[in-house]
Amino acid sequence: MAQNLYGPGVRIGNWNEDVYLEEELMKDFLEKRDKGKLLIQRRRRLKQNLLRPVMLVNPDDPDTEADVFLGGDLSLCMTPDEIQSHLRDELEVPCGLSAVQAKTPIGRNTFIILSVHRDATGQVLRYGQDFCLGITGGFDNKMLYLSSDHRTLLKSSKRSWLQEVYLTNEVSHMNCWQAAFPDPQLRLEYEGFPVLANAKILINHCHTNRGLAAHRHLFLSTYFGKEAEVVAHTYLDSHRVEKPRNHWMLVTGNPRDASSTMLDLPKPPAEDTRAMEQAMGLDTQ
Structure with a gap:
């Protein structure tokens, strides 16, 4: 040419x-x-x-019951069936869930916030908005969704016999959850506002209107050892306020260190504490 x-x-x-x-x-x-x-x-x-991964953490509460066997911050984790894990190499669905003392993001405790409605794609998560929580766990990138359904005689949680929470690969309305502000007096005012990461929220199941809860006083014997039970049940105190069992945080990873989360960063001193330090000549900033 x-x-x-x-x-x-x-x-x-x-x-x-x-x-x-x-x-x-x-x-x-x-x-x-x-x-x-x-x-x-x-x-x-x-x-x-x-698809930013987050950890669902049930924060530690100093005023919690004395009969708990797991203290500190507990993260929601995928829990394969112990017997099936020994017999087969692949993950069985539906898969169970538990809460463990794990602050390091790993495959079994790292979830992804997914949009239910296509018109919400690209928007921030807001209070009162439907969303899904997905996890792969490193099993051939198979997406599993946090789900729940009404308790029946044949289907309930193993220890408390309350509404079961599980992971499934089926996409349905059973996968839908909503975030609510913990203070009931401000709950309506916060409807439609963005959900802050690393802050306490309530996670309610849309179909059954039950709150995600961690049972620190009930343990499950899992493939990884003894871990706390997780159910869908709303616990209210005498003032009709959700108890710490229903409190969760969407914890994001530390951008400077992939093996830690934002909870591991040192917290800045409060304004009143900083003012007192300055008055005493202890603040070096």
């Missing part, structure tokens, strides 16, 4: 127009790439934001 040895200066008509068009396209491409506006770059950022 003969080479084209003529430059743009000697071309006329459509030939010259095509050359300048290619130059403009390349210039536009480089400019969008530098600004991160390419479609593939936007999709990558959107996927990272939407």
Whole structure:
């Protein structure tokens, strides 16, 4: 094939127009790439934001019951059946759940917040909005969804006989949950506001209107040892306020250290504490 040895200066008509068009396209491409506006770059950022892994943590409460066998912060974990885990290499569904003292993000305690409605894709999670919690656990990237259903004589939690919480690969309305503000007096005011990460919230099952709860006083014998039972049940005190069993936090990872979470970062001193330190000459900042 003969080479084209003529430059743009000697071309006329459509030939010259095509050359300048290619130059403009390349210039536009480089400019969008530098600004991160390419479609593939936007999709990558959107996927990272939407599928950002979180840990569901039941925070420690100093005023909790004295008969608990697991204290501290407990994270929600995938719990395969102990017998099936010994007999088979693949994960059996539905799969159980438990709460353990694990602050390090691993495959069995790292969940993904998923949108139920397509019109909410790309938006932040808000109080009163339906959402799903998915997990793969490292099993061939098979997505399992946090689910629950009404208690029956043949289907209930193993220790308390309350409403069971489990993981399933079936997509249905049983996978839908909602976040609620812990203070009932401010709950209506917070409807529609973004859910803050690493802050206490309530997680309620949409179909049964039961709250996700951790039983620190009831243990399960699992493949990984003794772990606390997790159910869907709302515990109210004498003031009709949800007890700490129903309190959860969506804990995000530490961007500076992939093996830790934001809970591991030192907390800044409160404003009143800082003012007192300054008055006493102890604040070095």
